[in-house]
Amino acid sequence: MDILIVEGNGPLNGTVPISGSKNAALPILIASLLMEGPVYYTNVPRLRDIGTTLKLLEVLGCPADMDEAGNVTAQPCEIAYQAPYELVRTMRASALCLGPLLARLGRASVALPGGCAIGARPVDMHLTALEKMGATFNLDAGYIEGFTDGLKGAHIAFPFPTVGGTENLLMAASLAEGTTVLENAAREPEVCDLAEFLIQCGARITGHGTSEITIEGVPTLRQPENASYRIMSDRIEAGTYMAAACITRGEVLLKDCPVESMEAVIAAFEDMGAKMDAREDGLFVSAKEKLSCVDVKTLPYPGFPTDMQAQIMAVMTMAEGSGVIEETIFENRYMHVQELVRMGARIKLSGRTAFVRGVEGLTGAPVMASDLRASASLVVAALAAHGVTAIRRIYHLDRGYENIDAKLNAVGAKVRREQE
Incomplete structure (x- = not known):
């Protein structure tokens, strides 16, 4: 079974092509x-x-x-x-x-x-x-x-x-x-x-x-x-790479990003302090400064998508201040929380509400993916963590992200697959 090995390697910079949805x-x-x-x-x-x-x-x-x-x-x-x-x-x-x-x-x-x-x-x-x-x-x-x-x-x-x-x-x-x-x-x-x-x-x-x-x-x-x-471009894949750029304080062009369908996600990251520039060939994301936590509530479209809840939580773990995330769509969508805590995150749960307080840094650790978007959040966190993170059960990740390791490595990440 494959394990994804991610080593924190500084800001991501470059172009990420967004696949079909x-x-x-x-x-x-x-x-x-x-x-x-x-x-x-x-x-x-x-x-x-x-x-x-x-x-x-x-x-x-x-x-x-x-x-x-x-x-x-x-x-x-x-x-x-x-x-x-x-x-x-x-x-x-x-x-x-x-x-x-x-x-x-x-x-x-x-x-x-x-x-x-x-x-x-x-x-x-x-x-x-x-x-x-x-x-x-x-x-x-x-x-x-x-x-x-x-x-x-x-x-x-x-x-x-x-x-x-x-x-x-x-x-x-x-x-x-x-x-x-x-x-x-x-x-x-x-x-x-x-x-x-x-x-x-x-x-x-x-x-x-x-x-x-x-x-x-x-x-x-x-x-x-x-x-x-x-087929339209994948707004959740685009949002995941947006999160990766933001947590590493990088600058990334999301090529073929479906900007018009991502207003709630773009607004949330802009509220955190990221810069977004819609261009003819996609969306340019810049987060050179440390971001701030925000409050997020998942809702049916056009609200903030539940499929981006885990990824923005990962970014908030290393942002200034504290924020509240309320999950209103699925009753069991916080299984990534304990894995983020293993990496040093400060998160407390109360029912469908998560309270996140940012920390100075995360530390690489062995973690376990529980579902598709939880997998993505662990990758996002690992990109900014000190040391090496080993993510198990990444078959979840492969259900929804095309060539994620190759795409991340092309913009400066250090990601590889190993057999367990």
């Missing part, structure tokens, strides 16, 4: 199941979760090939209805197969999904919404079994914004009979990217990016001939 690519690739005819994608990141998704598509009758440049060709043919546990167990996004399979086949069998252990994240809202469209479900031997004689448009009000639920319903409703209205829909940029892809293929969707989305069902979906779809 994992959280956008996963549902868009799964949407291939809806299509009549081949589909072409560009800017797809080479990640563990992407590889799992391509294997899942093949099992479901939609073979997909990816080249070294991040281009994917998917060929829907004989669509199957069962998503097996062996593939689903590592990836939460596999629940997104439910909507497309019900829309195309009238039947779906999807193993209860896995993924990061950061909270319950139930699929109940997905199922309740699909039931309003005419589906029925039962749980059999760890599989969600769904059936329908044909999905019908419905008026659906989510109890709170759900990214996965909104994406599942966008796909299902695109081929349903009649009109579907989603109230309290998720507004995340990745949801909008999925909607734009479906629109390219003939879907009739309006209101994406707002809390109310309207979908008029169409008989078939097909990507236009000689067209392709470019």
